[in-house]
Amino acid sequence: MTAKTPSRLEKVLAAGHLAVTSECGPPRGSDPEVIAKKAEMIKDYVDAVNITDNQTSMTRMCSLAACIRLKLMGLDPVLQMVTRDRNRIALQSDILGAASFDIHNVLCLSGDHQSFGDCANGQNVHDIDSMQLLQTVRLMRDDGKFLGGDDIKRPPQMFVGAAANPFADPFEIRVPRLAKKVSAGAEFIQTQCIYNLDKFELWMKMMRDRGLHEKVYILAGLTPMKSAGMARYMKKRVPGMDVPDEVVDRMAAVPKEQQAQEGIDICVEAIERLKEVEGVAGFHVMAIEWEEKVPEIVERTGLHPRPAVD
Amino acid sequence: MIVAEKKPIQEIIEEIKTxxxxxxxxxxECVTVCEAGGKKEVGVLASALRMYFLNKGRDMRIDEHTLERQCDHEYLDEIREMIDQYDGVVSLxxxxxxxxxxxxxxxxxxYPGVNTFFMGVTESRGVWTERCQGCGQCILASTGGICPVSRCAKRILNGPCGGSTTGNCEINKDVACGWQLIIDRLKALGRLDEYEELAPIKDWSTDRAGGPRKVVREDVQS
Amino acid sequence: MRLEYPTSIKIIRVPCTGKVDLLHLMRAFEMGADGVYVVGCLEGDCHYNSGNFRARKRVEQASRILDTVGIGGDRVQMVNLSSSDGPLFARKAAEMVNRILEAGPNPLKSAKSEEAA
Known part of the structure; x- marks a missing residue:
């Protein structure tokens, strides 16, 4: 696959390197330093950084503004966009706004339901869904058209991605659903956090059987766990999360003060194992409010330094 | 039917107390079936209100009447002669x-005497659930007869989202995932291959979004 | 068994307590009853399976409404006993009368007489 956009992430992937991405959650306030500090910690260890869009429906600084800050710092941001809060006018408009700052990556999502957040009494929009947002960005980029049919002057040049959860229900449509996202226009996929490596490998095999690995880059999602408590919480409380008992037990088996290190070790071992899986094109390391650990994970897995691409 | 729920008596008292x-x-019609505003509910509410105001020492006249429908001129005309006797009407x-x-x-x-919720069904006695939001452009043919607009909390047309767990919606374990139902149904019909067809971006102009709607049938107009 | 029970109780016979509607309970209070209790068969012994359960729900509904409108939800009660248990019937009757004596007369009666005056 050759790169079609100026996205650094796409160029790294197109050159055949294992890509590394990470994510930063914008602050619940307007302090620009928060995002800059997080970005500073990880910028030499990743190819691109996702900025979440009001994740779990908690009102935060907007993803677009935070992406612009990263871009001005010289990073390659991935603009996450959920279809929960904006209709097709606002989504297209924000895509153009991002493109005006040469933000070259977008991740299309539906977003958590607003009932999880701080505005549970609010409306949701869902004018289009995540697949239709993929189609929209591709239409804007490839055909230079708005949804309304008019031409766009200086169309956005965006590498278009989507999320996939290999562990969500029902399992039988996980791969058909991925195929659907690919046909809607997804060029890269960042997966849900993987703890059940066997099931992930099964999913990868099923997607390879359909040849999807040749059509889309899969970035395996990983989140190091800080404690056995976090492992148990993710297992029980987070929808669509598959944390096997072995992982919880392994975390619980070490003393509390060493659990964080154990979580990092588990993450590093998972990356080492998944590197060998055909079709895995890179890793999406989501160290939630633990960005300072990203360099260690990247170094220990031999993914540092990041390749230079022009 | 249109499903509604009785308003708290206290709220109605506040509306009419002057x-x-x-x-x-x-x-x-519908509100009789969903036991929110039929003849019986009228009787109970009227009785409660009479007791309340009498107990407060108020000489308040509260009468009861139930129409065949309140959404047709011909039935509403029935109360033309009597309505002038009253200072106000609580419609259930x-x-x-x-x-x-x-x-x-x-x-x-x-004054409204009920809170109106949705177009739905009687699942069992005392349990009503939503089925239709009247989007004006029915897509049930392609979704196995189960509506993602009304049965998915995000009205996702290409679902399910990542929050679907063991057949339930992320918002509440008691809510079935509409897309799980669609997939189960497509499978039962031997049409799961249709799942991979992308649902196009929906034209919401026939929905609430397009403004107050109107259906005109010239062939039946008088 | 010549059991005595208070004479102030007026018995209204119904084929099954499932026949007792919320509206009947409401009307009784509106017409000035100081208290109403519904005597049904033991739970599980209803000839129509669920008549007495329905009655209980209606009594509970009536109780909530009577609280809301200021009459007092305690004035309405559900009692379950076996039709052969005369002594219990008499005891429950006495209990109910005592409860109502404590609560005092239906406030609507004095409201009505004031209105008339």
């Missing part, structure tokens, strides 16, 4: 009936 005579007006019809009564009797304050 009047001296009030008509409680029920509806024999759905929001449609309340408004149509208000439109017809412009001089009379009309």
């Amino acid at each position: 009047h001296d005579s009030v008509l409680i007006l029920g509806c024999n 019809a759905c929001g449609v009936g309340v408004q149509f009564t208000a439109e017809k009797y412009t001089q009379k304050p009309i």
